[in-house]
Amino acid sequence: MTFRQALISTLHLFVVSSFFLAGLFFVSLPHLGLLRVQTADIVLGAPDLCQWIGIALFSIAFLLFVGFYSLSQGKFLRLSMGRHLTEVDESVIRSTVEGCFQEKFPQQISLERLEILGSKRLELTVALFVPLESEEVLVLAEKELTKLLQSRFGYNKSFSVVIKN
Numbered sequence: 001m002t003f004r005q006a007l008i009s010t011l012h013l014f015v016v017s018s019f020f021l022a023g024l025f026f027v028s029l030p031h032l033g034l035l036r037v038q039t040a041d042i043v044l045g046a047p048d049l050c051q052w053i054g055i056a057l058f059s060i061a062f063l064l065f066v067g068f069y070s071l072s073q074g075k076f077l078r079l080s081m082g083r084h085l086t087e088v089d090e091s092v093i094r095s096t097v098e099g100c101f102q103e104k105f106p107q108q109i110s111l112e113r114l115e116i117l118g119s120k121r122l123e124l125t126v127a128l129f130v131p132l133e134s135e136e137v138l139v140l141a142e143k144e145l146t147k148l149l150q151s152r153f154g155y156n157k158s159f160s161v162v163i164k165n
Helices: 003-031 033-045 047-071 090-104 135-153
Strands: 076-081 084-089 109-117 121-128 159-164
Touching: 003 033, 003 047, 033 047, 084 090, 090 109, 090 121, 090 135, 121 135, 135 159
Parallel strands: 121 159
Antiparallel strands: 076 084, 109 121
């Protein structure tokens, strides 16, 4: 699990828990006589407190909005080609690698996930349908991917491959 996925999961858990607890509070409030009276006294007796709570909730909502927006941005691989800097969308790289696997290794390797780490490195998660001991398939796949990424995108750096069985 990448840091980005962990952060998204944590934010999702926080939002769902917040709504669940707010719902639980308001459903149980009519059945809690003393708490209901104390809550009414606080709201009626300290209107400034209500404003500060509202401002805090608006701030949290804004931070969550910005966080979810930044996490859902498209991912690009940044490549340096001569004097120009080029960005390639993750979906383009994914379709290229999937096409290579379908053409060269149709019954042996399948792309499960493609991650761009820090806009500079690639990490591929693949499903291997042959025994792990058959290293020649992995060596051929590495050579094909290196050649493909170099010729299609000008990607000269190393990449990680995670094998999922």
